[in-house]
Each structure stands twice: as C-alpha cells, then as structure tokens.
Amino acid sequence: QAILELEQETFDAIRNKDSERLGRILDEAFIYRSPTGPDARKDEFIKAVTSLPVKLLSVWGENLQVNIYGETAVLTGVQHARVETEGGKEAVSSVAFTDIFVKRPNGWAMTLAFGVELNTATTQSTTDEK
Secondary structure, three states: OHHHHHHHHHHHHHHOHHHHHHHEEEEEEEEEEOOOOOEEHHHHHHHHHHHOOOEEEEEEEEEEEEEEEEEEEEEEEEOOOOOOOOEEEEEEEEEEEEEEEEEEOEEEEEEEEEEEEEEEEEEEOOOOOO
16 A cells, blocks of 8 residues: 555656655666666656656556565556647556565665556647637
8 A cells, every 4th residue: 555655646746747756755776767768867757757848737547556575566557647738739648667666764765667658649629729
C-alpha cells in the first residue's frame, strides 16, 4: 500500500510540475530510462517534467501491480496523462512503465523508472474553433 500511495504522490507531483515533491520521492541515484532516448538522472528528469510545454490536466495509473522483494519494490502499470496542447486541443499519452523503489532509512525512494510510450491521441478541442 505504501508503494501505491507513493506512486499516486508521484502522479500528483508530475501533474503539478512540483520539483520539490519529486525531489523528495526520487532517490539521489534515480535514473529514468526509455528505449527512445538517453538516460536521465534525477535533476534532468525533474527539469524535463517541470518544463513540459503543455498544461497537464490529469495524470493517473492503470493496472498497477506491486511486488516486494525485501528492501526492493517493483511497480508496473500504465501511466496516462491528459494534456492541453498549444492549439487548445486535448491529448492523452500512455506510457507502460516499471518503477523500482528501494527502502531507505527515511522510507521508500524511487531509484529507477523505465517507460515505453504506447500512444498519444488527440481527444477533443477545448476551445471554440471557427
């Protein structure tokens, strides 16, 4: 349950582009990895999230599953983000992910995140187009 709560806190921090909150969740040795780009360390990941050029309307997870192996927890699922683009359109991106947490003296910390983009779909216009 603690890992699922921490993941929800991560989703909220991403949605709010909250660098302080992300800084508390992510381990100092944190790495974000994807098959399409170079690894991003903690500071690079936080900078990328907080400088996203779109408005994040919501971020949520589906099919979340946690396995705990002693001092290590593995969480898998799909993260969805609903965003408003520059043109006033809404789009939803979906990323299949694996997050690795390690138990530290002050609680769990995310040490690795691996994400694979599944799709991005434009869903509707949020402004009147003439």
